[in-house]
Amino acid sequence: MSELYQRIYEVVKLIPKGRVMSYGGVARQAGIPRAPRLAGYALFALPEGSRVPWWRVVNAQGRISNASRPDAPDIQRVLLRAEGVAVDEDYRLAMRDYDAEDLVHDRLAAKRARRRAP
DNA sequence: CCAATGACCGTAA
DNA sequence: GTTACGGCCATTG
Numbered sequence: 001m002s003e004l005y006q007r008i009y010e011v012v013k014l015i016p017k018g019r020v021m022s023y024g025g026v027a028r029q030a031g032i033p034r035a036p037r038l039a040g041y042a043l044f045a046l047p048e049g050s051r052v053p054w055w056r057v058v059n060a061q062g063r064i065s066n067a068s069r070p071d072a073p074d075i076q077r078v079l080l081r082a083e084g085v086a087v088d089e090d091y092r093l094a095m096r097d098y099d100a101e102d103l104v105h106d107r108l109a110a111k112r113a114r115r116r117a118p
Numbered sequence: 119c120c121a122a123t124g125a126c127c128g129t130a131a
Numbered sequence: 132g133t134t135a136c137g138g139c140c141a142t143t144g
Binding site (some may be wrong): 016022023027033034035036037038039040041042043044054057059060061064065066067068072073076 | 124
């Protein structure tokens with residue numbers, strides 16, 4: 001597994017329950033601003049029993065676009081709704097309310113600061 | 119090595 | 132609010 005994938009997984013793990021992030025946002029916070037598609041690859045490559053909350057990642061339009069399997073969008077919607085995220089019948093949600101990029105950015109900054117001066 | 123591929127993004131209309 | 136298009140870049144064949 002590449003080091004890049006690990007960075008992506010670390011970011012996704014920081015998304016709190018009931019919040020989401022775009023693929024581009026994940027890529028940015030992982031330090032690969034021009035490779036949002038890579039986030040998709042990384043999630044596609046996730047093993048079955050992984051603890052990475054992949055369902056909290058949607059596209060920048062606030063829409064579930066998961067084509068890994070035909071029924072994947074429905075699975076993802078069920079998981080999100082179970083956390084209190086309102087997803088409509090067209091698999092869309094309000095990014096304005098749920099985007100956690102700033103939050104994750106702060107958590108990463110705090111983590112880096114702590115590592116620098118424990 | 120080159121070409122195709124894709125859980126995408128930003129901008130433009 | 133939408134959809135369409137060009138660009139991105141690591142992975143795959």
